Amino acid sequence: MVMTPDAEGSTLQLRDVRKSFPDPGDPVNRRLVLSGISVSLAAGELVSLIGPSGCGKSTLLRLIAGLETPDSGELLIGSEAIRRPSAERGLVFQDPNLFPWLTVRRNIEVGLVARGLLQEKKTEVDEFMRLVELEAFANAFPHHLSGGMAQRVALARALINHPKVLLLDEPLGALDAFTRMRMQDEVLRLWSARRSTTLLVTHDIDEAIYMSDRIIIMTPRPGRIDQIILVHLGRPRHRSNPEFLQLRGEILELLHFAGGERMKSGKAHAPIM
């Protein structure tokens, strides 16, 4: 666990969060998506969330972002309950969702314009353009950008608000393997510069180990926290370090994806309960 005094981030606490949605196939019962989620993130901590699809990872992020409200349970930023979306909780999706009608610079400015702070924080825009190395593309429209560049703009757009919590919903999922690894370093660099408390949803175990302080493994339908793994490796990490590989093996084993005997016994795809 990383605790730095200068972190911009804030603690994030979830207490017994439960969320269900109406089931289109069943008018009477609701479909339970998240059940009894309790976890605390320290200020400035980077935590990954992994688990099979449909385990409610994205829903959990949307709850923290304030885009959804829980059926029951508490979500706290510091000591304040989350009620609605706010600039203090930035969200970045797999699709960068840049506004195609705005240039790169204007996209990054969105958070400042929306909060009426553009005039006083004009210089900060330049700073963030530099931080994500996109000064040359300031006046380009998003469709001229590559996937990695677009995602850097999306990150800068979220970070310019100095969010206390940064929510990343598979932000690197759509990128090719090389771009992805480069962007992992990029995200780590941005994170260590600002120390927002970061929750990263990913499908990639390597990514989770490479980047996070802790890894939360979730079970599917309804989503529950199965395990929380402390990544006790120092930074910067090395992908082929023996300890890295050992941890990777353990997590694969936990998720029943290790292969070998389990394959033969036919339990390879058994759901984790």
Next chain:
Amino acid sequence: MIVRNGDEATAVISPPKPPPVSVAASLRTLSIFAGSVALALVVHLIVARNEPPLEMRFYTIFLGSVLLIAVITAPAQILWARLRQFRQNLHPILTAAAFLLCLWEIITSGVRLLPLPYFPSPAKVLHSLITDRMLLFDSTWHSLLLLLSGYAFGVIAGLITGLCIGWSPPVRYWGMPLLKVVGPIPATAWIPLAMVVSPSTMFSAVALIALAVWFPVTMLTASGISNTRASYLDVARTLGAGRGYLIFRVAVPAALPNIFIGLFMGLGASFLTLVVAETVGVKSGLGWYVSWAQGWAEYGKVFAALVIMAGFFSTIMTVLFKVRDRMLVWQKGVIKW
């Protein structure tokens, strides 16, 4: 004569060094254009012998000056690459236009294939255009005023209702059925009613044009707004956007391509309604002019007004295209224009 001129021009530039292909090619195409204009002129001079010379002279002057310009620009374009480019692009269409004028004159004044008072020759149309220019100008001006006021009201109303229906589910619930039932009625169908209830024909014409514009603008604005990608709105919310930002800085720009389709459809509807309104009620404008000239069996004037209308409406359409190109510049490269 023309061909020789073209040859001479080529000869002038060829000795010092071989001319670029584009110059030679453009001179060739130019001579075809000049030739087609000369042909139209010759045909006109032959055909016009039997016509009153006073009515013919404008057209003779017109063809003569086009020919002159064609001949003069031949040497000029050798020196001026931009002019050459311009002429090269426009050349086929201009040649076709000259041939068309020629053909028109042959089948009207020439062999009298079409019943005569109803289908005047291009020379007669040009004569009417020039002799009656004051009234035509006045009519165009009145049409423009009527069109713009009706269109402006329609667009403003359409944007407001479209925005409300697209954004707010309750407004959508109550507004959409009304829109779907009342909207498709052609605005011109309201004319009898409008005549009775409205204080003045001018007022009712503005209202009818506005109504014709309002429907497509509302429809397309509403669908554009309600189809705004949910993730754009989610992103904006997590960046601290309030309702005003979500509506005017996210939903509206996202809907803008759709809104412009509505604006174009509305413009087409407004042209139609304008002409009908001017034909049946309003006592000015191009629509009125056409029916007035037709009443006097002055078909030269009818066609003159149609020519003006073509230019008038297509200019307004072009202006709207230019506005769209400016406002939707971000779409360049995303979609095919």
